[in-house]
Amino acid sequence: MITGSRSGVRVVLPAHLKTLARVHGEVEVRLTDGTLTQRAVLDALEEAYPVLRGTIRDRATGKRRAFIRFYACERDLSNEAPDAPLPDAVAARIASGDEPFMVVGAMAGG
Amino acid sequence: MTQVRVLAGTHKGGFVLTSDEGRDKWEVSGPHFGGWDVYHMKGSPVNPGRLYASQNTGWFGQVIQRSDDGGVTWQPVGSDFTYAGEAGTHLWYDGTPRPFEFKRIWHLEPSRTDLDVVYAGAEDAALYRSADGGSTWTELTGLRTHTTAPSWQPGAGGMCLHTIILQEPRIFVAISAAGTFRSDDAGQTWQPANKGLHSEGIPDEDAETGHCVHHVEAHPSRPDTLFMQKHWDVMRSDDGGLNWTEISGNLPTDFGFPIAVHPHEPETIYVVPITSDSLHYPPDGRLRVYRSRSGGGDWEPLTAGLPQQDCYVNVYRDAMAVDTLDSAGIYFGTTGGQVYASADSGDTWAPIARDLPAVLSVEVQVIP
Numbered sequence: 001m002i003t004g005s006r007s008g009v010r011v012v013l014p015a016h017l018k019t020l021a022r023v024h025g026e027v028e029v030r031l032t033d034g035t036l037t038q039r040a041v042l043d044a045l046e047e048a049y050p051v052l053r054g055t056i057r058d059r060a061t062g063k064r065r066a067f068i069r070f071y072a073c074e075r076d077l078s079n080e081a082p083d084a085p086l087p088d089a090v091a092a093r094i095a096s097g098d099e100p101f102m103v104v105g106a107m108a109g110g
Numbered sequence: 111m112t113q114v115r116v117l118a119g120t121h122k123g124g125f126v127l128t129s130d131e132g133r134d135k136w137e138v139s140g141p142h143f144g145g146w147d148v149y150h151m152k153g154s155p156v157n158p159g160r161l162y163a164s165q166n167t168g169w170f171g172q173v174i175q176r177s178d179d180g181g182v183t184w185q186p187v188g189s190d191f192t193y194a195g196e197a198g199t200h201l202w203y204d205g206t207p208r209p210f211e212f213k214r215i216w217h218l219e220p221s222r223t224d225l226d227v228v229y230a231g232a233e234d235a236a237l238y239r240s241a242d243g244g245s246t247w248t249e250l251t252g253l254r255t256h257t258t259a260p261s262w263q264p265g266a267g268g269m270c271l272h273t274i275i276l277q278e279p280r281i282f283v284a285i286s287a288a289g290t291f292r293s294d295d296a297g298q299t300w301q302p303a304n305k306g307l308h309s310e311g312i313p314d315e316d317a318e319t320g321h322c323v324h325h326v327e328a329h330p331s332r333p334d335t336l337f338m339q340k341h342w343d344v345m346r347s348d349d350g351g352l353n354w355t356e357i358s359g360n361l362p363t364d365f366g367f368p369i370a371v372h373p374h375e376p377e378t379i380y381v382v383p384i385t386s387d388s389l390h391y392p393p394d395g396r397l398r399v400y401r402s403r404s405g406g407g408d409w410e411p412l413t414a415g416l417p418q419q420d421c422y423v424n425v426y427r428d429a430m431a432v433d434t435l436d437s438a439g440i441y442f443g444t445t446g447g448q449v450y451a452s453a454d455s456g457d458t459w460a461p462i463a464r465d466l467p468a469v470l471s472v473e474v475q476v477i478p
Contacts, residue, residue: 016145016170020186051186055170060192060212067169105169 009036010100011045017056017103021049026100036091038070039082041101056103071102113477114433115180116441117161118449119148122467124163126181129462131476133439133453136462142184143175147214150428150471151181154220154228158477162228162244164215172214174230174244180477187244191215191232194249200234200262200269210234210254217428217471219274231271235262235285237297250297253283258302258319262288265322265341272427273326277333282351287322290338292351303351307340324367325427329376337379337406339369339427344381346406357406362393368430372455373438377405380412380440380456382425391422399442401456415459416450423448428471435476443469 008028018024029044046053053059056068062082064070069078073090085091093099116127116136123141142148146165154160161177163184172191175184191212199207213233221227230238230247236254238247253259253271262269265286273284279296282303289304307321322341329335338345338354342365345354358364363383372378379402385393392398397416400409423444433439440456443449447466452459 014169016167020170020173051173054172054189058171059190060197065169065171 008097009041009044009094010097011041012100012102012104013052014103014105016105017052020051020055023049035085036095037083037085038077038080042082045103067106069104069106071104073099112435114435114439115153115158115475115477116431116449116451116462117151117153117163117181117471117473117475118443118463118466118469119151119163119428119471120443120447120467120469121147124148124151124165124181125463125466127449127462131435133435133451133462134460138463139181141467142181143173146170146173148470149214150217150473152218152220152473153180153475154225155222156220156225158475160220160225160243162218162220164218164230166214172212174215174218176244188240188246191230191236191238191247191249193236193254194251195255198255199260200264201260203263207260210236212236213268214270216270216272217274219276221278222276223278229274229276229281231274231283233268233270234264235259235269235271235288237271237274237281237283239297250293252293252297252299253291256291256300256302258288261319263320273323275326275328275336277328280333280350282326282328282336284323284326284338286324287320287341289319289321290323290326290336290351303347304354305352306347306354306356307345308343309341325369327369327371327379329371329373332376335376335405337369337371339366339381341365341387344369344406357402359402359407359409361400361409362398362411366425367427368425368442370430370432370440372440373432373434374436375403375455378403378455379406380430381409382430382442384424390424395420395422397421397423397444399440399456399459412452412456412459414457415452421446426470429469431472431474433474433476439474441472441474443472445469 112131118125123144125140129136143165151163163175197210202208217231219229226243275282281293291300292303334350336347370380396418399412423446430442440452445468449463451462
């Protein structure tokens, strides 16, 4: 189990959310000490950028929005439990800063 | 110098069009919030620099934006539209109960008297109020918890609260496909206001709710007179929505979405007839606005400057507006991305923007 011991976690946002958050490129968010989970990363992201609340996770249910995916280290983490520790191999590379946690707008037409 | 500002919400962003009072030369800025559905943009009657916009996508949900400089710059404000208390259920298309689920804001209605008060109409149908310029929202739960709400069903476009008429403390709202509702106590309690509406597919001629109301308008000087474009039928009420009578008269079809009232002539109204509920384009490929100067019944087509062949656009329910200049301006936007304007009460028309994304809403402001 890897904790968010590094100073921050790199997060890649889809273009529309970068515009909304008024950032360019990746962002780096600081996690409170604890296990590196999907929820920990997203909580830290929303804490740093409150305008993103409700855009990635449904406000009422807290669930991932239907057309959002989470990737890291070439793995699809979208359907992992929010409070499950990220797989060790993934968590180690995120914690070290070698790889970002990616929030992806799913491909869908319209 | 007097300025006219048109706010066009589209399928891929919001646009701000500005002109002097001549209304023959327009500057277009945008897209604001490019790539997002902008269902509605509207300015405050108290301070025309204060604008609100509703942006939404299926990917990222709902965001409300506010501008305090007439749309030059925007700030995201509050977007928490969580239903208060138990969400409850309505009827789904198949007749089974389905929990209310927030999807988007269709309409924003700023107060006529308080700069920081604004109302928002949601899909699934609910009414919200903000008293701090959109930073936080409070649901007026008396509507969604009305005794008839479990029987409400969505229209084809969703179960949207799309019309908000403020005559505070009286408020009218309209919901597809539940009908019109009236509150006399600033939104705390509500009564259906649909008597006289008759809708195919509703076996009960006196059904209290279930009517697919597309849009309702009222002239500020005649608060008890309401004009309605229903799914089929153009209707009016002269007793604050308690009773409705049909005024479709000689329209070529009485299906349509928007309805508008002339700013200086309370008995002059406008509709855009659409072929049918299965053919969402003008009859015969001719885009015609119809005007009645007698409060309905007798209608005249307005065609000068509008395409009269091979035109197959639609005009959505919130995509028609009027300005308040002496020579009244009438505006509407189409699914083909045109915004048309008339500076002479509808006698002649010209496009003031072309090739925009599909237009979802049009509002207009006159800035002294």
